[in-house]
Amino acid sequence: MKIAGILGSPRKGGNTEILLDIAVGEAQKNGVLIDKISLRDKSIAPCDACLGCIKTGKCVIEDDAQEIYDKMVESDGIIRATPVYFWSMTSHTKTLMDRTYALGFPRLQLANKVGGLILVAGNRGCMNTANIFNMYFNYNHMFFAEFAYGYGHEKGEIKKNTFAKNMVKEMIHQMISLINASLKYPEAFDIPMPRFVRKKYQV
Numbered sequence: 001m002k003i004a005g006i007l008g009s010p011r012k013g014g015n016t017e018i019l020l021d022i023a024v025g026e027a028q029k030n031g032v033l034i035d036k037i038s039l040r041d042k043s044i045a046p047c048d049a050c051l052g053c054i055k056t057g058k059c060v061i062e063d064d065a066q067e068i069y070d071k072m073v074e075s076d077g078i079i080r081a082t083p084v085y086f087w088s089m090t091s092h093t094k095t096l097m098d099r100t101y102a103l104g105f106p107r108l109q110l111a112n113k114v115g116g117l118i119l120v121a122g123n124r125g126c127m128n129t130a131n132i133f134n135m136y137f138n139y140n141h142m143f144f145a146e147f148a149y150g151y152g153h154e155k156g157e158i159k160k161n162t163f164a165k166n167m168v169k170e171m172i173h174q175m176i177s178l179i180n181a182s183l184k185y186p187e188a189f190d191i192p193m194p195r196f197v198r199k200k201y202q203v
């Protein structure tokens, strides 16, 4: 079993990284291979909407997203971890989200994987951000484990938050159980619904 843990916080050793590290430790304790990928160390350009991926299933931008695509596709589970920035995710996190558009062609390459989410906000915005990931995982035909979140502003403040730390551990247990359940979307539905309807009804 493999999980990719993708960190979208620019703050090294910050609250989001602390929670992701707890997730990594818990996964390893349970015999799961977990690969931590820190987006702040990567060079990832924004999607330029060339839409070449629609024809080829590949993104033409040759940067660090390419190795992350491989890691995501090889994994059984994917955790996205981000602080809340203006009621949403960091730009690092969103840039990679947009670039994964390429993984939707010709079929959803992330389908049937289990999604996990770790959020840290100063005081508000977790639910807005989680809603976007709910839609994102749903679009990709992934199965979303219940997400873990916590509040804190200062670097390291989350260490005092026993609730958030335990939530992260339980999210890992849920992800492992969901992966073991081998849930699958029916093969007939291997693309997102709008594309499916356009194709089936020629509309």
Ligand SMILES: Cc1cc2nc3c(=O)[nH]c(=O)nc-3n(C[C@H](O)[C@H](O)[C@H](O)COP(=O)(O)O)c2cc1C
Binding pocket: 009, 010, 011, 013, 014, 015, 016, 017, 083, 084, 085, 086, 087, 088, 120, 121, 122, 123, 124, 125, 151, 152, 153, 154, 155, 156
């Ligand atoms: C640019 C920016 C925007 C932020 N926007 C929000 C916000 O909308 N809501 C909130 O509760 N906290 C907001 N915060 C606070 C962070 O979510 C909070 O400090 C968090 O602990 C940072 O996580 P980190 O330590 O992993 O960087 C913002 C912080 C920054 C730097």
